[in-house]
Amino acid sequence: MTQPIFLIGARGCGKTTIGQALTHACDFRFVDTDQVLQQCSGMSVADIVAAEGWPGFRARETETLISVTQPGAVIATGGGIILAPVNREFMRQNGVVVYLNAPVPVLARRLEAFPEADQRPTLTGKPISEEVADVLAQRDALYRETAHYIVDASASPERVVTLILDALHLATAS
Numbered sequence: 695m696t697q698p699i700f701l702i703g704a705r706g707c708g709k710t711t712i713g714q715a716l717t718h719a720c721d722f723r724f725v726d727t728d729q730v731l732q733q734c735s736g737m738s739v740a741d742i743v744a745a746e747g748w749p750g751f752r753a754r755e756t757e758t759l760i761s762v763t764q765p766g767a768v769i770a771t772g773g774g775i776i777l778a779p780v781n782r783e784f785m786r787q788n789g790v791v792v793y794l795n796a797p798v799p800v801l802a803r804r805l806e807a808f809p810e811a812d813q814r815p816t817l818t819g820k821p822i823s824e825e826v827a828d829v830l831a832q833r834d835a836l837y838r839e840t841a842h843y844i845v846d847a848s849a850s851p852e853r854v855v856t857l858i859l860d861a862l863h864l865a866t867a868s
């Protein structure tokens with residue numbers, strides 16, 4: 695299988711971390727929409743949102759998603775990629791979509807330990823644990839309807855990679 699693999703899920707579920715580990719375990723290359731978007735624009739997510747608002751960031755995100763999609767790629771997406779119907783449709787039509795699902799306390803704990811505020815400016819103005827709960831409640835159904843597979847992302851990175859490889863029937867790299 696060489697179809698692109700899209701990793702979706704909430705901030706802190708591990709799309710970037712697991713995506714990188716997955717490409718070491720199989721013969722794919724790693725791409726991250728947040729990283730490419732920031733490199734191409736020369737601005738952090740926080741800078742873009744300050745200058746253009748979230749609509750400006752979302753428009754750039756859709757362009758980036760399309761530009762990075764190619765066979766043999768593991769694509770770590772931004773947590774809000776599923777908000778746009780065009781992105782949901784694009785990922786389902788052009789690859790295999792995996793939802794890294796983790797409960798609110800796990801997500802909040804990870805984000806509190808590593809906030810990375812330049813890449814994760816506040817979405818609601820609320821404290822992290824409240825924001826995570828509110829945002830996941832709004833988005834969980836969208837992650838689920840977009841996903842071909844749902845994987846427990848609260849396990850260790852090694853275990854999450856194994857779950858994905860098994861779900862996709864992917865052979866490990868030698």
Ligand SMILES: Nc1ncnc2c1ncn2[C@@H]1O[C@H](COP(=O)(O)OP(=O)(O)OP(=O)(O)O)[C@@H](O)[C@H]1O
Binds near residue numbers: 710
């Ligand atoms: N399975 C895991 N077990 C323990 N810690 C993890 C796991 N996955 C990710 N982390 C940690 O959680 C933090 C957030 O992970 P990561 O940046 O990969 O999330 P993300 O889904 O890409 O977030 P964003 O949507 O903001 O890009 C990092 O510090 C990472 O080391």
Ligand SMILES: O=C(O)C1=C[C@@H](O)[C@@H](O)[C@H](O)C1
Binds near residue numbers: 771
């Ligand atoms: O959940 C979100 O809406 C976001 C998650 C991050 O990956 C970034 O894409 C950005 O901070 C927005």
Ligand SMILES: [Mg+2]
Binds near residue numbers: 710726728770771772
């Ligand atoms: Mg990420």
